[in-house]
Amino acid sequence: MARSGAALGLGDAALGREVAAFEYPVRAGGNVIYERLVLRDAERDYIRIQQRNNVRAIITTYNLLLKDLSSSVVAENLALRLLTPLKVLFGESEIKGLRSQYVKRVISRIIDDVVGTYELAAINLRIPPSYFLVKWVKSKIAILPHLSRLFWWLDTAGQGHEDYMRAVLDALVEELDEACRLGMLVKADGFYSLNPDISLESVQSRKRLKIKGSLRPPLTDIRSNPRLSLDVLRLVLSEVQQIEISGLSELDPENLLYVPTARGLQPVSHDEPLLEALRTHLSLEKANAEFRIERRGSLLNSTFLLRIYVDGSLHERLFVKKYLSWSDIKWIAAKLWALPLRNFYLMPGTRMGNELFFLSYLRERGFRVPEIVYVSWKEKALVEGAIEAMTLTEAWTKMRASLGADLLERATTEIGRLLAEIHGAGIVLGDCKPDNFLLRPERGEYWVVDLEQASLRGSQSWDLSELVLYMGHYLSGEDAEKYASLITRGYLEIGRRDVVEKALNSAFQIAMLPWTPIWTQVSMFKSISAELNKR
Structure with missing residues (x-):
């Protein structure tokens, strides 16, 4: 049900009829205040900023927000506000519909990015709802830093973090569950993963699942509408002046993405050296543990046997495989010899992704394969349980x-x-x-x-x-x-x-x-x- 612009103190008949509005928290001067986005029905797209009664409002058209959330016509300066813990003032069905469309796009593009980055291994990854939100927002504010004022609460130390996160994640979960019902994703224990039944062929043939392209919004050419260009510039400048230092720069989305191992879920992102990360992953930080490494195979090989001793006794044997770059002579030679018969994969990430996927794929079908113990994407290394055979x-x-x-x-x-x-x-x-x-x-x-x-x-x-x-x-x-x-x-x-x-x-x-x-x-x-x- 529509309310008049006068009721919000923002009336201006020339700007068109108000159809919906919502408010959302921003941080300014160390305080949390509420800002409004008001949508109007007008033939010409525009953005206006008004400040009345200590309330800042951004007034724009419904159609411009719709175009921004679907094709980034103003670099998502408007659309990103739909990912805040918003409160609808009026036009609830309109706001819900817009948010739903935008969240669907976010999910689709994040899945596309995960597949592009991790290839076949993407099917094995476990993705919490928070990953979709943090990954998307971080990719945007990397080039639109003024919008960090909308998302300070993503930092776990941010004021109201838990309540604000819950409010936004509820909307994400609703659409993620819908993606599960459509067969695009599967859900287990609060995590989401790609449905292999519909994703496997696409990933194997190196095709993207949905929309192609970068997560970063395009620098859309709006020179055909110079007035709108000036409106966007005014909006950005008004918010640049309000940027505050936050902990968002330290937030790594890949810490929210997990790969299953025989020792439990492991965050994909680890900056520690491999042996130190292994010490943590295997809960050996406080143990008197000694790692002994032995190269296996020829000098051109990249495999190692790792023996772990605790208090002087052999605790565990692991097999470490490091995937070398395209200059790995073994695979260059293989590709040259068998080029007419077999397309050998050369890139380290592709080869590691293949191995991760097929280790799980074969194990699920009853074949004996090594256990996955740890994965280092940074070092392109896979640690498996050593098999004495x-x-x-x-x-x-x-x-x-x-x-x-x-x-x-x-x-x-x-x-x-x-x-x-x-x-x-x-x-x-x-x-x-x-x-x-x-x-x-x-x-x-x-x-x-x-x-x-x-x-x-x-x-x-x-x-x-x-x-x-x-x-x-x-x-x-x-x-x-x-x-x-x-x-x-x-x-x-x-x-x-x-x-x-x-x-x-x-x-x-x-x-x-x-x-x-x-x-x-x-x-x-x-x-x-x-x-x-x-x-």
């Missing part, structure tokens, strides 16, 4: 004699079967070396590791061919043929025949030539063909 390569080389022929054959067949099960779950490993399968065959336990090149699309036949031919670097003659037969036999127990047939592609042989001699490859392919002919 041999690799398939070790089983066929230095551990072969101790295993015995029967156990080795059974274990190799099981690895072939495991790869078929992974393919049956719709996953392509991409980097399917025998080194990436760990086993404790005497217990019948098998793991898949090193998932940074995994994907939901690509050639399953490449996986199988690589798993077979890679081992040809270490084996020859009858041993190579036997290994190829056992892997193929296990795969065919539950896997698709056409995948095995396509694994005989000569292009795969060419890709593996820098590693495995052609004569060994030929004999291994003959063994695969022989297994196919048995069925």
Whole structure:
């Protein structure tokens, strides 16, 4: 129900009929006062500032606020006021509708930003409602600092922080819950996350979910309306004069974003060095803990074994993997060798995001994979629980004699079967070396590791061919043929025949030539063909 402008002391018939108004708290001179935004129905867009009876009011048109909240026509100088703990004076349905539209846009753009930043790992993140608010507001006031006078209460030390936050978050939660009902998000324990059923394909193909672009508002060209340009300038200048020092600059939205680990939820943002952050995450701050690091693999490798000793006794073994940049020789070489067959991911963030996602994805489907213990986005490092087991390569080389022929054959067949099960779950490993399968065959336990090149699309036949031919670097003659037969036999127990047939592609042989001699490859392919002919 509309009230007259005179009732607010802001009457001016030339400015159009009042349709809605709300007030919101601002901080000025160390005090909290209330300011008003009054919306009018007028053909020409404008912004006016009035000060009467110690009440500051911004008068503008309904249409201008609508355009600002949907397309940032005045850099959201007006729209951001909808994210304050506002109190409607009149026009409740109009204000509620405008706020709902704006909050929907905020949610959509924040999700888009999370996907762009964390890629596949975005699906694993747990997002509280406060993240949407803080992330959006921080991105705006970074270039519109005068608007910090509207959001001082975001600082936990700010006056009225809890009450004001609750009022705004209630509006956010209403729209977030609606996004859940529409299937865009899922909710659990007060956190929100992307719905993998509708998000996975979009993220995997590197497409954004909704609106593309930066969170920062565009510097909209309003030169076609010079009067409105002057109005915006007056508004900004009037508020620049009222800026006060606040703690907002120290507020890090990423501290509100969490990644699940085997040790509980971990904030994504950590500025501490990796070992210090681990000490905190593992609750070892007060313990007499010593960290001992051992490099694993070759000099070009970026993996380490971390042993933690408490009071002189071994407390825990962890595996640390640091994702190197595009100059990592291993992946440059891999991309060059297999370029026609497989698009290897090179960027550290992409590879770490892949690994995080597929570790969770496979675990949820019953596969044995390492536990996620800690993630450092700053250092591009992943800490996993160390698995005391041999690799398939070790089983066929230095551990072969101790295993015995029967156990080795059974274990190799099981690895072939495991790869078929992974393919049956719709996953392509991409980097399917025998080194990436760990086993404790005497217990019948098998793991898949090193998932940074995994994907939901690509050639399953490449996986199988690589798993077979890679081992040809270490084996020859009858041993190579036997290994190829056992892997193929296990795969065919539950896997698709056409995948095995396509694994005989000569292009795969060419890709593996820098590693495995052609004569060994030929004999291994003959063994695969022989297994196919048995069925």
